[in-house]
Ligand SMILES: Cc1cc2nc3c(=O)[nH]c(=O)nc-3n(C[C@H](O)[C@H](O)[C@H](O)COP(=O)(O)OP(=O)(O)OC[C@H]3O[C@@H](n4cnc5c(N)ncnc54)[C@H](O)[C@@H]3O)c2cc1C
């Protein structure tokens with residue numbers, strides 16, 4: 001049995017390793033157009049902001065590791081088309097040499113691409129995206145220029161907020177723009193994003209929310225950003241307004257979701273029995289929404305790769321759905337969320353209630369201590385938990401895993417009220433904020 005995998009980043013790597021590690025004798029071919037594989041994009045802001053020494057450790061595997069396991073791997077090779085009827089993949093290397101590989105099973109792991117704002121001036125120099133390692137290098141290089149003093153970041157989602165912090169750490173004037181009235185609006189409710197916005201402002205980032213970029217101006221290189229509310233002198237712009245699925249190769253043959261992602265079942269199989277899709281190019285099932293959706297995260301990419309690997313290898317394995325759990329840490333302020341915010345539930349027409357609580361992480365007699373804010377969101381009719389958000393300068397991140405499991409397992413808010421939560425002053429309070437929030441639920 002021969003499996004061809006197109007795309008050898010997180011999702012493709014997970015699928016390939018699952019096949020190679022568990023199904024001896026299976027033939028695996030990986031094809032990727034990039035020069036590198038396994039780059040952890042989450043580290044870009046850390047090295048650009050000089051919070052870590054460099055980018056070298058942001059790769060967790062390489063071509064050689066796959067060759068050693070017996071796979072064939074073609075890097076810097078772009079798949080140009082697929083003959084789905086005769087099961088042949090056509091590709092071309094950087095020298096323009098054309099090749100082909102037949103397959104029994106095909107795994108599409110072609111990921112996502114940044115959404116490009118379609119406004120005048122988009123071909124000027126000094127405009128950046130932040131998806132690939134190489135784009136991180138370009139941003140880093142541009143920020144090293146003496147004449148780059150002011151950086152505009154468009155999109156205050158995860159990439160935008162993280163790179164805004166990095167630019168500030170590099171001593172730049174930073175202007176952060178978003179169409180929405182707050183940062184991180186797709187992940188948290190305003191009661192949480194306001195704290196992050198305050199944190200950004202206190203650390204010297206100039207916020208321009210509810211403002212839409214309409215034009216980049218400049219002669220060769222960008223010098224001004226025009227929005228619907230003003231014109232700003234800038235030396236560099238980083239665009240981060242979200243990702244869309246990269247489904248160019250199969251969109252005319254396979255069924256797709258509203259954003260173009262390949263529609264997959266719980267085995268990661270597409271509408272073609274021989275073709276699977278994983279990671280950012282595919283849909284995912286949300287247990288909070290109880291529906292198929294699109295969530296571009298490395299964590300989902302890895303899990304979906306494992307599921308596809310086993311099903312292709314011959315072991316039936318059902319994906320269990322996800323909650324879209326995520327986290328961010330900016331100038332020491334930490335936020336984590338899972339499932340749906342109240343705003344996201346409203347958008348999905350799910351009738352929810354929520355319960356909030358705020359307290360110190362540890363008892364008052366502990367000096368190293370800080371407030372924690374929690375919101376638990378639950379469906380009114382069934383009382384099942386559909387989301388949770390936490391924020392603090394303390395490390396509260398591990399709490400979110402429990403809420404992720406609660407959503408997955410349809411746990412009601414009432415089940416949390418008397419949940420056995422340990423107490424030790426070094427870590428938490430006897431009246432834990434999770435318990436207190438649950439007890440306050442209507
Ligand atoms: C700056 C940044 C920070 C991030 N931080 C986090 C984080 O903290 N946590 C988190 O969970 N997620 C994070 N993400 C998101 C995460 O990186 C993506 O969800 C993840 O990369 C998806 O993996 P993938 O393998 O599905 O797709 P991709 O990483 O997009 O990889 C797709 C691969 O397919 C190849 N390819 C595409 N088309 C072709 C073709 N025609 N021929 C050959 N090869 C092709 C590409 O070269 C690429 O290597 C971040 C992303 C960025 C950009």
Ligand SMILES: NC(=O)c1ccc[n+]([C@@H]2O[C@H](COP(=O)([O-])OP(=O)(O)OC[C@H]3O[C@@H](n4cnc5c(N)ncnc54)[C@H](O)[C@@H]3O)[C@@H](O)[C@H]2O)c1
Nearest residue numbers: 155156157158159160178179180240241242243296326327
């Ligand atoms: N810490 C993490 O887990 C992490 C870090 C980075 C990226 N990621 C993932 O990578 C993907 C891409 O990240 P991203 O930050 O590009 O997307 P995102 O969806 O997090 O944020 C995009 C932001 O751009 C704004 N926006 C959209 N159109 C706009 C416009 N025309 N003008 C101004 N603002 C506009 C949106 O309101 C949103 O706040 C996401 O799925 C994200 O979750 C995750």
